Amino acid sequence: MTVAPHPALSANLATPTQAPAQRDDAPIELSTLRLPTPPVPPDTCVIDVAQLFLDANYAGLLSLPIVAADGAPVGMISRYELMRVFLQPYGRELFGRRPISVLMNHAPLVLSVETSIGDAARAIAQHIRSPITDDFVLVENGRYVGTALVLDVLRAVEGRLADRSTELERAYVRLKSSQAQLVQSEKMASLGQMVAGLVHEINTPLGYVRNNVEMTRGVLADASQLIVAQQAALDALLGGDVVADAQARLDEVETLRLRVDPAALDDTAALLDDTLHGVGQIGDLVINLKDFSRLDQAGAQKADLNHLVASALKIANHILRKRGIEVVHQPGELPPVECAPAQINQVLLNLLTNAAQAIEHERGRIVVATRAVEGRAMVLIQDNGKGIAAENQARIFDPFFTTKPVGEGTGMGLAISRQIIEQHGGAIRMTSSVGQGTRFVVVLPLRAVVREAA
Amino acid sequence: MSDALPCVLFVDDEERILRSLRMLFRGRAEILATTSGREAVELVRSHRVHVVVSDQRMPGMTGVDVLREVAACSPPTMRILLTGYADLDAMTASVNEGEIYRFVEKPWDAQRLIATVEQAARIAMDEFDAQASRGAEPMAAKPAVTAERAAAHVLVLDEDGAIAAQVRELLPPAVAVTRAGDLESALEALATQNVAVMIAQLSSADGDVADALKQLKRLRPAMLAIVLSSLRDSRLLLGLINEGQVFRFLLQPPPRELLRRALIAALERHEALRTQTRLLRRHDVEAPARAPAATISARVLGAWRRLREATVARIA
Numbered sequence: 151m152t153v154a155p156h157p158a159l160s161a162n163l164a165t166p167t168q169a170p171a172q173r174d175d176a177p178i179e180l181s182t183l184r185l186p187t188p189p190v191p192p193d194t195c196v197i198d199v200a201q202l203f204l205d206a207n208y209a210g211l212l213s214l215p216i217v218a219a220d221g222a223p224v225g226m227i228s229r230y231e232l233m234r235v236f237l238q239p240y241g242r243e244l245f246g247r248r249p250i251s252v253l254m255n256h257a258p259l260v261l262s263v264e265t266s267i268g269d270a271a272r273a274i275a276q277h278i279r280s281p282i283t284d285d286f287v288l289v290e291n292g293r294y295v296g297t298a299l300v301l302d303v304l305r306a307v308e309g310r311l312a313d314r315s316t317e318l319e320r321a322y323v324r325l326k327s328s329q330a331q332l333v334q335s336e337k338m339a340s341l342g343q344m345v346a347g348l349v350h351e352i353n354t355p356l357g358y359v360r361n362n363v364e365m366t367r368g369v370l371a372d373a374s375q376l377i378v379a380q381q382a383a384l385d386a387l388l389g390g391d392v393v394a395d396a397q398a399r400l401d402e403v404e405t406l407r408l409r410v411d412p413a414a415l416d417d418t419a420a421l422l423d424d425t426l427h428g429v430g431q432i433g434d435l436v437i438n439l440k441d442f443s444r445l446d447q448a449g450a451q452k453a454d455l456n457h458l459v460a461s462a463l464k465i466a467n468h469i470l471r472k473r474g475i476e477v478v479h480q481p482g483e484l485p486p487v488e489c490a491p492a493q494i495n496q497v498l499l500n501l502l503t504n505a506a507q508a509i510e511h512e513r514g515r516i517v518v519a520t521r522a523v524e525g526r527a528m529v530l531i532q533d534n535g536k537g538i539a540a541e542n543q544a545r546i547f548d549p550f551f552t553t554k555p556v557g558e559g560t561g562m563g564l565a566i567s568r569q570i571i572e573q574h575g576g577a578i579r580m581t582s583s584v585g586q587g588t589r590f591v592v593v594l595p596l597r598a599v600v601r602e603a604a
Numbered sequence: 605m606s607d608a609l610p611c612v613l614f615v616d617d618e619e620r621i622l623r624s625l626r627m628l629f630r631g632r633a634e635i636l637a638t639t640s641g642r643e644a645v646e647l648v649r650s651h652r653v654h655v656v657v658s659d660q661r662m663p664g665m666t667g668v669d670v671l672r673e674v675a676a677c678s679p680p681t682m683r684i685l686l687t688g689y690a691d692l693d694a695m696t697a698s699v700n701e702g703e704i705y706r707f708v709e710k711p712w713d714a715q716r717l718i719a720t721v722e723q724a725a726r727i728a729m730d731e732f733d734a735q736a737s738r739g740a741e742p743m744a745a746k747p748a749v750t751a752e753r754a755a756a757h758v759l760v761l762d763e764d765g766a767i768a769a770q771v772r773e774l775l776p777p778a779v780a781v782t783r784a785g786d787l788e789s790a791l792e793a794l795a796t797q798n799v800a801v802m803i804a805q806l807s808s809a810d811g812d813v814a815d816a817l818k819q820l821k822r823l824r825p826a827m828l829a830i831v832l833s834s835l836r837d838s839r840l841l842l843g844l845i846n847e848g849q850v851f852r853f854l855l856q857p858p859p860r861e862l863l864r865r866a867l868i869a870a871l872e873r874h875e876a877l878r879t880q881t882r883l884l885r886r887h888d889v890e891a892p893a894r895a896p897a898a899t900i901s902a903r904v905l906g907a908w909r910r911l912r913e914a915t916v917a918r919i920a
Contacts, residue, residue: 347689349689350661351688353687353711354659357624357710357712358620360712362627364714417627421627424620427620474664
C-alpha cells in the first residue's frame with residue numbers, strides 16, 4: 151500500500167532533486183542534498199506507515215516526515231521507533247490502527263533548504279542522539295519540501311574538507327615560492343645598497359691613490375732627469391772636458407732644477423704615505439667583503455661574533471658616515487659561537503642599516519655591544535633615532551611590513567632576520583620608544599643546531 | 605683672462621682627497637679646501653670663489669646641497685661634482701637644483717680634471733669681471749618681458765603628443781609650441797625656427813635623441829634642453845650633463861608644477877643667454893665620448909646638414 155502525496159505538496163515534489171551541481175567557491179546548501187520524500191499526513195495509521203518502510207523506494211530512509219495539510223512539518227517517525235513498538239507483545243495490535251501522530255517524534259530536526267552544509271553539520275551534531283535513528287526535514291519558508299540524510303551531510307562535509315585541504319596545500323606551495331622570491335629580492339636589495347656604498351668607499355681612496363701616483367710619477371720623471379744631468383755635469387767637470395761644454399751641462403742642470411720643485415719632492419713622501427694608506431684601505435674593504443659574504447665558507451662553524459660585528463660595521467660604514475652617526479662599539483669577552491657567519495652578517499647589517507635609517511637628526515649615535523650571558527652570546531644594537539610607533543611594534547617582524555617609503559624597503563628585512571636567528575635556536579627582541587630610539591637584542595646559543603636556511 | 609690665479613674650493617670629507625687635489629692644483633690656482641659642506645658655503649660667501657669642486661656623499665650636507673646653496677649665493681661660481689658614486693636621484697638633483705657644469709667620477713684623470721677646472725675657472729673669472737664692470741647688477745636678474753621673449757619658440761619632441769599638449773597648456777599663448785613626432789621633423793623645425801627650449805622624451809639610452817641633444821648643444825648653445833625620461837640610467841644622465849649640458853632632467857611622468865617651473869626657468873635662461881652671449885660659455889660641453897653618426901639614419905643626417913647650414917647662416 152502506498153500513501154498518496156499530500157495534495158498541497160505534490161507540485162513541489164514532482165521534480166526529483168538534481169545532482170549536486172556546486173561551484174567550488176560557493177558554500178554548498180542543503181538544497182543539493184534534498185530528497186523528494188513524499189510526506190505522510192499525521193492521521194495515517196501506524197500499520198500503513200510500517201508498510202511504507204517495507205517499500206524498496208524507502209529502503210535508504212531512517213525516518214519519514216509527517217506533514218500537516220498546510221505543508222508544515224509536524225514530526226518524524228523512525229524505522230527504529232516502529233520496530234520498538236512492534237517488538238513489544240501485542241504492539242502491532244495495540245498501536246496498528248492508531249494515527250502515526252501518537253508515535254512520531256514531535257521535535258524532529260527541521261532545517262531550511264538554504265542552510266549551508268557547515269551550519270547543518272553543526273545543527274545535526276547538537277541535535278543528534280546515539281544511535282542515529284532519524285534523518286531530518288527540509289523546509290522552504292516553513293513549508294515541507296523534502297528530507298535529507300545525515301549520512302549525505304557527512305559525505306558533503308568530508309568532500310568539502312578534502313577540497314579545502316587541496317586548496318590549502320596549493321596556497322601553501324604558492325606562498326612558499328613567493329616567499330623564496332621575496333627573500334631573494336630582499337637579498338638583492340641589500341646587495342644593491344651594499345654595492346653602492348662599497349663603490350663609493352673604494353672609489354674614494356682609489357681617487358687619491360691614482361692622483362698621487364700620477365703626480366709622483368711626474369715629480370720622479372723630472373727628478374731622474376735632473377740626476378742624469380747632474381751626473382753628466384759632474385762627469386764633465388771631473389773628466390776635464392772643455393770648459394764651455396761643462397758650462398752647457400751646468401746650465402742644463404740649472405733649468406731642470408727650476409722644474410723640480412723641492413717642495414714637491416718633500417710632498418712626495420706624504421703623498422706616498424697617503425697612497426699606502428689608501429691601498430691598505432681598499433685591501434681591507436676587499437677582505438671584509440670576502441669575510442662578509444663568506445663565499446669560501448658554507449654552513450655552521452665556530453665564529454668570533456665580535457669579528458662579525460666589526461666586519462658588519464665596516465660594511466655599513468658608508469651609511470653611518472653619510473649620516474654623520476657616531477658609533478659606540480663595546481665588544482665584550484665572548485666565547486666562539488657556532489653559527490652560519492654569512493647569515494649572521496646579513497642580520498647585523500640589516501639591524502645596523504635600520505638603525506641608521508631611523509636617525510633623522512644630526513646627533514646620531516648607535517651603540518653596538520656584545521656580551522656573554524649564561525651560555526649565550528648577546529648582541530645589542532641601540533640607536534637614538536625616531537623610534538617605532540606603539541601600533542607598529544607588534545608588526546615589525548611581519549613579512550611585508552615596512553614603514554619606509556615605497557621602493558626603499560621590501561618589508562622582509564626583519565622577517566628574514568628573525569627567521570635566521572630562530573633557525574640558530576636564538577631569539578631577537580626589540581624595545582622602542584618614539585623620539586628616544588630603538589634597541590634590538592639578538593641572543594644566540596653558543597652551540598646552535600643550524601638548519602638550512604630558506 | 606687676468607694674470608691672477610683663480611680661486612678653487614675643494615669639498616670632500618676625506619682629507620687625503622683634499623691633500624691630493626691641493627697638490628695637483630698647486631701653482632695653478634689659489635686653493636681653499638674643507639671637509640665640511642657648511643664651511644664650504646661660508647667660504648663661498650666670504651671669498652670670491654671661481655670654481656667649487658665637491659664630493660656628493662658627505663655627512664651633514666650632501667654635495668648637491670652645497671652646490672645648490674653656492675648657486676644661490678654666488679651665481680658666477682662654476683660648480684663641479686666629483687664623486688665616487690652617485691645614485692640617479694643625486695645626479696638629477698645636481699642638474700635640476702645645482703645646475704652643475706660637470707659631473708666627474710672618482711678616480712679621476714688628472715689632466716682632464718685640470719683642464720675642466722681651468723676651463724670653468726676662465727668662464728667664472730670673465731663673469732666676475734663682467735659683473736664688476738657692470739656694477740652690482742646680479743647675473744640672474746629676470747629679464748624684462750620683451751617682444752622677443754614673447755615670441756619665444758618651444759619645440760616638443762614627443763611621439764604621442766601628450767607632453768606637447770601639456771606644454772601648450774602650461775605656457776602663455778604668446779609662446780609658440782611646435783610638436784615634432786620624430787627626430788627628423790624636430791631637426792627640420794630647428795633648421796627653420798629659432799627654438800629657445802626643446803623638450804625631448806628619451807625612451808632609449810643609446811638612441812639618436814640623446815646623441816642629437818649633445819650635438820645640438822654644440823651647434824645651438826643658447827637652446828636649452830629639458831629631457832623627460834623614465835630611464836633610471838645614470839650613464840645616460842652623466843653623458844647628458846657633460847656632453848649635452850641638459851638644463852633639466854625630469855623623470856616621467858613629470859609633475860605638472862615641476863614641468864611648468866622647468867619651462868619658465870628655461871625660457872628665462874634662454875633670454876639671459878640671448879642678451880648676454882658671454883653667459884653661453886657657462887653651457888659649453890665636452891666632446892662626446894663616441895661618434896653619433898653611426899646610429900643616425902641617412903634621413904636624419906640630411907636634416908642635420910640643413911640645420912648646420914641654417915646655423916652657420918644665422919651666425920654669419
